[in-house]
Amino acid sequence: GFCGWPCAVNLADQNHDVVIVDNLSRRKIDIDLEVESLTPIVSIGERLNVRESIGGKPMRFIHMDIAHEYQRLLDLIIEEKPDSVVHFAEQRAAPYSMKSSATKRYTVDNNVNGTHNLLAAIVESGQDIHVVHLGTMGVYGYGSHRGATIPEGYLKVEVPQPDGSRFEEEILHPASPGSVYHMTKTLD
Numbered sequence: 001g002f003c004g005w006p007c008a009v010n011l012a013d014q015n016h017d018v019v020i021v022d023n024l025s026r027r028k029i030d031i032d033l034e035v036e037s038l039t040p041i042v043s044i045g046e047r048l049n050v051r052e053s054i055g056g057k058p059m060r061f062i063h064m065d066i067a068h069e070y071q072r073l074l075d076l077i078i079e080e081k082p083d084s085v086v087h088f089a090e091q092r093a094a095p096y097s098m099k100s101s102a103t104k105r106y107t108v109d110n111n112v113n114g115t116h117n118l119l120a121a122i123v124e125s126g127q128d129i130h131v132v133h134l135g136t137m138g139v140y141g142y143g144s145h146r147g148a149t150i151p152e153g154y155l156k157v158e159v160p161q162p163d164g165s166r167f168e169e170e171i172l173h174p175a176s177p178g179s180v181y182h183m184t185k186t187l188d
Contacts, residue, residue, distance in 0.1 A: 002026070003134060004088040005047065011086075012057040019080060020044070021073075022089070023065035025110065029096060067113035074121040077129070084130040085122070089114045090184065097180040104180045111184035133188060 004020065012018045022044065030036060042050075044061050052058050066073050066089050077085075090111040091097065097107040115133070122129045155173040158166045 002092065004086075007086055007088070008059055009051070009056070012051075012059050015057065018057075018059040019076075019082075020059055020061045021064050021066065021076070022061070023067075024063065025065075025091065029091070029093075033096075066117050067110045070117045070121065073117055074124055077121050077125045077127065081127060082129055084132065085118065087115065087118055087131055087133045089118075090134070094179040094182060097184075107180050108184055112187050115188050 004022065008018050008020050024044070027041060030041075048059060048061060062076065064072055064076070091107045096103050098104065118131070122131070153173070154170040156168055156170055159169050160166050
């Protein structure tokens with residue numbers, strides 16, 4: 001896809017062994033919306049064939065929906081024993097996530113279950129695998145920080161109590177999603 005293909009090519013060009021796992025939902029969403037990408041999107045098979053024909057290191061492709069094919073994902077991780085997983089397997093568009101009840105449900109199901117399945121499969125496999133995951137600025141909300149530096153991670157706060165006392169607590173920050181898509185990224 002938009003981020004995955006260039007990343008895969010770059011990693012293969014650096015002599016990494018690359019296995020692309022994709023459910024090809026990006027193409028299906030465009031068909032459902034009756035839209036076309038501004039840049040032509042050729043099939044994954046054609047991309048892989050052209051890459052090899054010009055001398056690029058071969059990459060493998062596995063058609064899989066990681067949000068729904070947990071056992072296949074676990075079996076693949078056990079078989080391949082990857083050092084790292086670059087995880088871009090999420091529906092990518094905030095507007096699409098808010099289009100209808102169906103697109104909202106798809107976004108939550110795909111994004112949250114996919115990430116959860118990947119992490120659970122890594123734990124269940126018993127392997128030490130580095131995960132790289134793409135985030136988004138949308139988890140911070142929009143316009144509410146008025147140019148201030150946005151803290152990230154765990155933030156110490158004082159919590160006032162009805163009796164006037166206060167206690168310190170660490171909370172995870174940020175979490176102010178402006179769409180269903182950004183909510184799934186916040187959950188990640």
